[in-house]
Amino acid sequence: MSAEGGTTGYIQHHLTNLVVCSDSAKVDGVCTGFWSFHLDTLLVSGILGLVVFGLMAMLASKATSGVPSSGQNFVEMVVGLVDQQVRDTFHGKSALVTPLAITIFVWVFVMNAMDLIPVDFLPSALQAATGNHEMPFKFVPTTDPNLTFAMSITVFVISIVMGLKVKGVGHFMHEVFAVPFGIKLAPINLLFRIVEEIARPISLSLRLFGNMYAGEMVFILIALLGIYQLPLALPWELFHILIITLQAFVFMMLTIVYMSMAAESH
């Protein structure tokens, strides 16, 4: 615990990302420009993703239609759950939607699950290992809006591309300009459409970010209580298991819904 500057400093420190940038992007010695990178978010999310998807790919490569191994069984259970949601909601034909939904659910879940590790545990270990006791390091990538926006914008782009592909440019343009008020009110239709399309990724990413950020915040506040954190951390942790799963599920579910809206005619 690098408790420099008391409680506020502790909280501040825990909510700061490890930033790197070139010297040209620095403003007053701090990386505030666009071309700076949150190293912790990139590393944790990347390593978690590589591990979990590598593991899944390994199990999938050994998948058999006979009696499955326990690992295959578990992966099949998760994948089957997601696939069921896709089947229920998305009625078009697409080789992308199910893998996309699986990726979102699994990745967001494991990233959220980093929240369950006590807030000071990994940062302290890392600080001890590097010898830099002032180094900030956020271990929950989903508390970084960069990540959630990156995901929601990707989903947004995929949904637009899918809309164009499934409906064709003509039909897509017709939908943009002539729905819901008819072609005579084209500008208003376009405006509605833009608001609708922009609201989706923003709400999608901010929902995940807000939930995880707030949860992390509560963990940090509980960690400040000294000995009293012991009876409090456990219930919040248990409750947080719900939030973690729920947020991963909601992100996945909304993605499927957006995909099906993009692929289906109004």
Next chain:
Amino acid sequence: MNINATLIGQAIWFGLFIWITMKYVWPPLQKAMADRQAQIADGLAAAERGKNEQELAAKRSADALREAKEKSSDLIAQAEKRAQQIVEEAKGVAKVEADKVVAGAKAEIDQEVERAKQALRERVAELAVAGAEKILRKEINASAHADMLVALKQDL
């Protein structure tokens, strides 16, 4: 909370993981799951078919059993009847044969009796002659029959 180039990095990660899932995770799992589903469906169908066939076979075997039973009881009845018939026939034949034997025996006896009678008859004459001879020999003396001889002489 500031938006920066991390966004791009995360989008690349995201795209990479989608690609991995799309290429290496989902298709083999989907195939395995679909195959297993098909196998289970096949297995269930086969079980159903087997059950039907077994029911059919049970019915068929029961039918065959009943038929066999009927046939066998028919056969037994027939055999009994036949046996009775044979016995009757044998009885008839035996009776006829016995009658024949009896008749033959009777005829033979009659013949024998006849022959004996014949023999006797022949012997009776002989015996009569012999007896008569004996008697004659004993009875013939001249004194006793002198009268008769005298009478004869007189007649001559």
